[in-house]
Amino acid sequence: MTVPFESLNFDAPFLVDEDGVRSLHFTMGEVQSSMRADRPDELELDYTRTMMGFLLLNPQPRAIAMIGLGGGSLAKFCHRHLPSARITAVENNPAVIALRGEFGVPADDGRFEVVCDDGARFVARARGAFDVLLVDGFDASGQPPQLSSQGFYDACFRALVPGGLLVVNLHADDTGHEATTQRIARGFGGNAMQVLAVEKSNCIVFAGRQLGVTLSALRGLGWAGALDSQVKRQLRAEFAHIGWNAAKIPWPGAPRP
Numbered sequence: 061m062t063v064p065f066e067s068l069n070f071d072a073p074f075l076v077d078e079d080g081v082r083s084l085h086f087t088m089g090e091v092q093s094s095m096r097a098d099r100p101d102e103l104e105l106d107y108t109r110t111m112m113g114f115l116l117l118n119p120q121p122r123a124i125a126m127i128g129l130g131g132g133s134l135a136k137f138c139h140r141h142l143p144s145a146r147i148t149a150v151e152n153n154p155a156v157i158a159l160r161g162e163f164g165v166p167a168d169d170g171r172f173e174v175v176c177d178d179g180a181r182f183v184a185r186a187r188g189a190f191d192v193l194l195v196d197g198f199d200a201s202g203q204p205p206q207l208s209s210q211g212f213y214d215a216c217f218r219a220l221v222p223g224g225l226l227v228v229n230l231h232a233d234d235t236g237h238e239a240t241t242q243r244i245a246r247g248f249g250g251n252a253m254q255v256l257a258v259e260k261s262n263c264i265v266f267a268g269r270q271l272g273v274t275l276s277a278l279r280g281l282g283w284a285g286a287l288d289s290q291v292k293r294q295l296r297a298e299f300a301h302i303g304w305n306a307a308k309i310p311w312p313g314a315p316r317p
Contacts, residue, residue: 073156084131084159092198093131093163100164101136102294107229107262108133109298110255114192114225116278116299117271119286121145121191125219127179127207128197129156132165139172141291145191149174150182152197180206186219193219196229203230208240213247222270232256232263241265245311253278255306258298265309279303 071086077097081104084093094104103109111134114121122145124138129151138147151157154176166172175182179197193216197207206212216226228244230237244265245252252267253274266273283299284292 071153073153073159075159075162082131082163084156084163090198093133095131095133095163101140103133103137105133106259106298107257107264108137109295110257110262110264110302111194111196111227111229112137112295113255113264113266113278113299113302114194114227115283115287115291115295116280116302117225117266117268117273118191118223119283123190123221124148124192124194125182125186125190126150126194126196127183128195129160129165129174130196131163132160133163134194134196135165135172135174136163139166141288143171145171147172150177150179152176152178178206180209180212180215183212183219184215186215188218188221190220190224192225192227194227203234203240208236208243210243210246213244216267217247217269220269224269225271225273226265226267226269228265228267230263230265232261237263241309242311245309246313250309250311250313252309252311253306254309255302258301266306275303275306278306 073084073086076083076085080097082095082097083091086092096104124145124147126134126149129149135147135149138145157174157176168174195207230240241254244267248267251273252265254263254265256263
């Protein structure tokens, strides 16, 4: 029997404030999101900076969707520094959304919206809608199975415009990590690369629909003239890390047309 999304029970998030950093938790052992009080719009956790590596391939996206709001680090960063982008953040836990004010997540407006919905269901309804799709959805048990299935990654491909990019945050030490990356590669016809974040507990996968995700593309400099000085200051070192550490995800299948 399928349980309706609206009737599901969700993990209760809580906040921890320590040394000028506010963090969102489901358990004390795992940090979901962090914000520095004196620099609330900056990306505190290194994996979020790695996820912003999509700017290496598309520095001026028009439509961005995010699966998983958390403390809103990526949402705030994109809202501030990508003014031409329309941003939709999808979060299935109402209690997480209720804490958006604690992290300074901007109010909904003409180019930013937080939607309470199941991420897999949201993606399945989309068709050619987004330039960039960021998937960073975790609960107390890790990444939910509905956000790591072959069907989900196939739906991510369909949700992107031609030239669109999928960016997925994974736990590098998860026992199913290799299988998950293989599903992403299969869904994108092998056009996918992965890179360990600097702290090496997170692995970020980049996959493209009719946009080559290659080392040469990730080492390009097209972003340099398109991004503001604050973005360059925060991300320049991360971009270099990606360019030297990204690796192709092995997949023996034929390219998707």
